[in-house]
Amino acid sequence: MKRSVSAHLTLNLHADADLIFSIAVAKGVDATETFTITSEGAELEAHEIAGRHGTRLHRLTGPPGRMTIDYSAEVIGSADPAPVDELDLIEYRRPSRYCESDTLFSTARSEFAGVRGKDLLDAVSSWVGAHLSYVPGASQPTDGAVATMLARQGVCRDYAHLVVAILRALDVPARLVSVYAPGLSPMDFHAVAEAYIEDAWHVVDATTLAPRGSLLRIATGQDASETAFLSQHWAQVDLLSINVTAVVDSLPTDDLAQLTQLR
Template sequence: MHRDMSAHLSLDVTSPATLAFELAVSTQVAARESLRITLDGTPIEAKEVPDHHGTRLHVVRAEVGRLVLDYSASIDGRAVPVTSDEADLLRYLRPSRYCESDTLGPTAYAEFAGLHGFDLLAAVSSWVGSRLSYVPGSSLPTDGAVQTLLARKGVCRDYAHLVITLLRALDVPARLVSVYAPGLSPMDFHAVAEANLDGQWYVVDATTLAPRSTLVRIATGRDASDTAFLNVHHGYANLTELEVTAVADVLPNDDVRDLVTIG
């Protein structure tokens, strides 16, 4: 499988700021890529900072002006499946900012008692997908799984947060992955859940908006607080343009009954 992806961002930096971007593909993926960042047309350097599971942050200290970032990557083949150590598995069982598994524990036990393994993943994915409506702009960046369940609507990160929360409440390690998603419509950065069964991480995407086998890993973490494509620190910047592309030479059918890894 051949996949091409790109991201174009433009920001107005209104006060000197530190910008941390998470939009380059994970180091677990063998990619040919380019990254160019300019401030008022002048190239500036980004410092690459490694994070968990091959996540790469590109950190820029920008003065006031118009900052433009262009990133592209091409990939042939698939990545090696991700493994985790015991500390990872424990980390992804705990409640986190957007995944309040302690609060939704009674809900999880009431709905999914007696289910295990693949049957549990399929049931949680179906339950979340049938109870939420995908409505762009319907949620706030501060909404967690509890608010999403109450509102019964959201976008991909909200679906993923609710899936992760329910699985953690049932003692299944689960985490959030930001991805490039060929076949996604409308095109954007995408967020999915990963759940660990018998030492292997499998994709759970209750939105069913893109074939899981085409996904390309960007960032991996507890929830969206670890995987946002942009964080602004020590200053102010407004995002004025965002364009994402992701295409694959093959868009396979995605059978929800299959166990799929991100590659």
């Protein structure tokens, strides 16, 4: 499998800002890539920080003015399945900022009593997909799983947060993954859930907007607070434009009857 991805961002910095980007593909794949940051015509260099689960962060202090960020990667083949760590299996069953599994405990137990394993992943994915409407711009950056369930609408990260929160309420370790998603329309960064059953991590995407077999991992964490494509501190930063591309040499058919690992 050959996947080609890119991200182009244009920012306006009101003053010196501490910027952290999470747009590079995660470690573990054979990738040829470029990463260029330019501010008012001058090229800047970010330093790379290793995050959890292969996440790669790029950090720099940006000066005031217009900044462009261009990232591209060509990935050949697939990564090994995500490794399993005992601490992860503890941590990813806990409530988090955007995945309030403790608040949704009663709902989860009522809706999915007695369902286990793959049947549970299928049931939760179908339930979330049926209860939510995909509406770009409908949710706020501060909305978590509870707000999403009440509003009954959102975007990919909202779907993923609700899936993760429900699974955690049922004692299934679950986490959020930001990905490049060949086949996604409209094209953008995408977010999916990853759940631990049958001794491995498996993708759950209640939006069903892109085939799971083509997804390419960027960042992995408790929720969107750990997987955001851009974090800024010290100053106001305006996102003027964003353009994401993701293509694969042969778009796979997604057999929803099968468990799928993020590779």
